Amino acid sequence: MTDTASITKNGLWNNNVALVQLLGLCPLLAVTGTVVNGLGLGLATMMTLVLSNSAVSLIRPWLKNEIRIPIFVLIIASIVTTIELMMNAWFHDLYLILGIFIPLIVTNCSIIARAEAFASKNNLLDSALDGFMMGLGFTLVLVVLGGMRELIGFGTLFSHAHLMFGEIGHSMTITFSEDYPGFLLAVLPPGAFIGLGLLIALKNVIDKRKAAAQTVVLQKVEAVSS
Amino acid sequence: MKSLFLQYRKSILSTTALLSVFAIIGALMVGLTYISTADDIRRNEELQLLKQLNTIVPAELYNNDLLSDTITIKPNTLLGTSEDTLAYRARKDGKPVAAVFSSIAPNGYNGAIHILVGVFYDGRIAGVRVVKHHETPGLGDAVDASRSDWILGFNNKSLDNPKEKLWKVKRDGGVFDQFTGATITPRAVVKAVYNALLYFNENREKLFASNGKAAGEKTADTPPISKSESSEAGNSKPGKATLEQQSHD
Numbered sequence: 001m002t003d004t005a006s007i008t009k010n011g012l013w014n015n016n017v018a019l020v021q022l023l024g025l026c027p028l029l030a031v032t033g034t035v036v037n038g039l040g041l042g043l044a045t046m047m048t049l050v051l052s053n054s055a056v057s058l059i060r061p062w063l064k065n066e067i068r069i070p071i072f073v074l075i076i077a078s079i080v081t082t083i084e085l086m087m088n089a090w091f092h093d094l095y096l097i098l099g100i101f102i103p104l105i106v107t108n109c110s111i112i113a114r115a116e117a118f119a120s121k122n123n124l125l126d127s128a129l130d131g132f133m134m135g136l137g138f139t140l141v142l143v144v145l146g147g148m149r150e151l152i153g154f155g156t157l158f159s160h161a162h163l164m165f166g167e168i169g170h171s172m173t174i175t176f177s178e179d180y181p182g183f184l185l186a187v188l189p190p191g192a193f194i195g196l197g198l199l200i201a202l203k204n205v206i207d208k209r210k211a212a213a214q215t216v217v218l219q220k221v222e223a224v225s226s
Numbered sequence: 227m228k229s230l231f232l233q234y235r236k237s238i239l240s241t242t243a244l245l246s247v248f249a250i251i252g253a254l255m256v257g258l259t260y261i262s263t264a265d266d267i268r269r270n271e272e273l274q275l276l277k278q279l280n281t282i283v284p285a286e287l288y289n290n291d292l293l294s295d296t297i298t299i300k301p302n303t304l305l306g307t308s309e310d311t312l313a314y315r316a317r318k319d320g321k322p323v324a325a326v327f328s329s330i331a332p333n334g335y336n337g338a339i340h341i342l343v344g345v346f347y348d349g350r351i352a353g354v355r356v357v358k359h360h361e362t363p364g365l366g367d368a369v370d371a372s373r374s375d376w377i378l379g380f381n382n383k384s385l386d387n388p389k390e391k392l393w394k395v396k397r398d399g400g401v402f403d404q405f406t407g408a409t410i411t412p413r414a415v416v417k418a419v420y421n422a423l424l425y426f427n428e429n430r431e432k433l434f435a436s437n438g439k440a441a442g443e444k445t446a447d448t449p450p451i452s453k454s455e456s457s458e459a460g461n462s463k464p465g466k467a468t469l470e471q472q473s474h475d
Contacts, residue, residue, distance in 0.1 A: 071244075071248050078251075078253075081259075082256060085256075085260055088266075089262075184364065
């Protein structure tokens with residue numbers, strides 16, 4: 001269960017934080033108004049997941065079962081605060097973009113869930129990889145959801161990308177229609193709920209199709225062999 | 227009970243010790259990071275503030291140290307402030323150029339809108355920027371300079387340009403654009419900017435006084451204008467009601 005391929009597949013699809021575990025919905029729903037915002041929160045979450053998973057994995061030998069949760073909370077809170085301070089001091093431009101997302105990460109229960117469910121039972125490399133893949137899976141959902149809401153809500157994609165990518169970002173913005181009237185529902189929180197619901201439904205449909213196709217193949221194989 | 231404690235004493239003590247060790251490590255980590263980053267963070271914030279002030283008053287117009295040439299403004303009803311705020315004074319060769327100060331529009335669509343207003347010594351607006359707001363994304367947030375150019379429409383306006391009656395959004399018969407689907411937000415900002423200009427007009431010499439004496443104290447002993455304004459500004463009904471009262475005057 002802990003080889004690289006299955007960790008990757010779990011993080012990106014089978015056990016996706018946002019689509020299957022339904023964790024971290026609070027920041028997810030709040031922030032995904034645009035692609036760039038989604039990407040920002042996703043990257044910040046990914047960084048925290050990798051670091052907190054690694055730290056939890058490293059302290060495994062000293063962990064006591066009764067107090068593991070308070071210790072996870074301490075570790076995660078310290079790491080998030082430290083990241084925020086260091087970014088503010090040394091990567092100030094990046095902080096101005098991601099800064100507002102970092103306190104939100106503390107409210108993301110996927111971090112403590114991965115510490116408890118994976119990092120406390122696995123070695124350093126696997127834990128770091130799990131953090132990375134879970135973070136990547138989360139980021140992808142954030143970007144897709146942000147894209148859906150931005151496209152429907154504003155008729156653009158990648159607007160304000162210059163905040164993240166510098167001057168080149170201005171040319172990344174795609175405007176589909178200059179006089180698009182906008183669709184407020186998509187921008188407001190209900191749009192996030194509806195969008196996420198649709199994404200989860202889509203994933204389930206794909207999974208079902210796959211399962212059905214597999215049974216058909218199996219039946220055929222059985223038919224041929226018999 | 228005592229026997230139970232004795233029985234589990236070892237595990238209780240070791241658990242406590244373990245948790246304490248982690249708490250101390252965590253606190254140390256955060257504390258050390260804080261100490262080693264505090265100076266850089268303060269410098270970054272100052273730079274950021276200066277950058278923001280320079281978008282309002284261009285750096286080539288003044289040659290003093292904007293961040294240290296400040297004066298404290300007492301809470302003021304025209305500015306909508308309830309705490310001391312700082313005004314930054316820009317001077318060229320000692321002559322006053324412009325002042326930048328904070329103001330709060332209490333009646334945005336979603337609570338207070340915090341703005342920075344820069345006014346040239348002659349009473350023209352150097353620039354306005356929204357620094358904090360909770361307006362609806364995609365509608366009211368167009369007051370933010372990063373979202374649209376609307377806020378630049380205040381540049382070079384003054385108390386008599388346009389006339390008082392026209393210091394409103396277009397829907398109310400004034401000269402300032404509103405946004406499609408959002409009138410309350412621009413209305414609140416227009417009103418706050420106008421009040422900030424009134425404040426500047428009343429307190430100009432005090433604002434630029436070099437002795438560092440707190441400005442704004444004067445408003446207490448100039449009742450006629452400030453009192454009527456204060457009852458109006460303190461009245462935080464939705465923007466429309468306030469503005470309509472004003473138009474009937």
